[in-house]
Amino acid sequence: MDALVLAQKIESLRRCIRRVDEKSPDSVEELVQDADLQDILVLNLTRAVQLCVDIGSHIISQSDESAPATMGEVFTVLERIGAISAVTSESMKKAVGFRNVAVHNYDAINWAIVYSICRKSVAEFKQFVRSISAFADN
Numbered sequence: 001m002d003a004l005v006l007a008q009k010i011e012s013l014r015r016c017i018r019r020v021d022e023k024s025p026d027s028v029e030e031l032v033q034d035a036d037l038q039d040i041l042v043l044n045l046t047r048a049v050q051l052c053v054d055i056g057s058h059i060i061s062q063s064d065e066s067a068p069a070t071m072g073e074v075f076t077v078l079e080r081i082g083a084i085s086a087v088t089s090e091s092m093k094k095a096v097g098f099r100n101v102a103v104h105n106y107d108a109i110n111w112a113i114v115y116s117i118c119r120k121s122v123a124e125f126k127q128f129v130r131s132i133s134a135f136a137d138n
Contacts, residue, residue, distance in 0.1 A: 002058070003136070006055065006132075006136055009051055009054055013052065013125065016044040016048040017044075017048060017122055017129075019044040020045060020118055023040050023044075024041070024118040024119065025115065027115075031111050031114065042102050045095075045102065046103060048095075049092075049098070050099065052074075056074040056075060056083075060077050060078065063081055065077050071096045072097075075092040075093050076089060076093075078132075082135065083131060083132060084132070084135075085131065088127055088128055091124040092128060094121075095117075098113070
C-alpha cells in the first residue's frame, strides 16, 4: 500500500469533513434559504464519499480481494478484510446513496436530510478515517 497516497487522500477527506463542520447551519431553514451554503455542503459531502471510496479501493487493490463492482461494495469488502466495522460499512453505504442523489438528481435533494447528515453523519466519516488509519498501521 502506498502510504503517501493514502496519507494524501486521508488529509483531503479530513479537509472536507472540516469544511462541513465549519459550515453546518444552525437550522434546516437556514440551509434551505442559502444556496451557497447548500453548494458548499453538498460538494464537500460528495467529495468526502468519493474519497472514502478511493481510499477503500486503494486498500483493496493491495489485498487478495477482487475489485468491487460498485461503490457500496467497496465498504462490504473493507468490512470483510477487517478494515472497518459492520456499522461503519453500513454508514458508508448510505453515504454512497446520498452521493448518488446529489450527483445525479440534485433537484431531488431533501435539505432536512443534508442537515441531518451534517449534524450526525460527519462523525461516521471521522470513524472511517480512524478505522482505516489503524488498519493501515498494522
